[in-house]
Amino acid sequence: MRIRKFKMNESGLNRFFGPLEAKIMDILWNDVEMTIKDVQQVLDQEKLTNFNTVMTVMNRLVDKGILQKRTEGRSSLYKPVLSREDFLNTQSKEMTNELMDEFGNVVVSHMLDALEDVDDDLVAMLEKKIKELKKDT
Structure with missing residues (x-):
């Protein structure tokens, strides 16, 4: 969908x-x-x-x-068809992928800039995800 x-x-x-x-x-x-x-x-x-x-x-x-x-x-x-959580997760993932495909590094840079305004838990989640991605390469 x-x-x-x-x-x-x-x-x-x-x-x-x-x-x-x-x-x-x-x-x-x-x-x-x-x-x-x-x-x-x-x-x-x-x-x-x-x-x-x-x-x-x-x-x-x-x-x-x-x-x-x-x-x-x-x-x-x-x-x-999907729960609210699954719907929002699916839509945000599709939007992120489309932004990455179209704008690449600029999107990553803006997302990182936006982290200045979020709580420490979100930053910790991102750090964990980056570590997981590094292990896979």
Whole structure:
């Protein structure tokens, strides 16, 4: 599953999804499986949207390979293909690889510059990863 548009000026899930898609994914990542009506009822608590709109967006997420749909009786149940953690891990890895392929050393330099603003645990994690990479060569 590859997200084609990454929005730099957004935050959180809105970087990968439209606003309604992000809300739907947030709902589904907090539950096991849900019907369109279940999701619409959660959204309706905030007076956000109607059933047909939710159905259209959820089916588009199925078409994009982000949601999985299965039929049980007369109901369709939806759930994310990946957990939130796995989704974010996959997307960040793909973005990093694309940046490395396109910009190479410049990206590494900027990532290292960004480490000045992070906690010591992240730096320690990076040092450990570098040591592992050195052992493999």
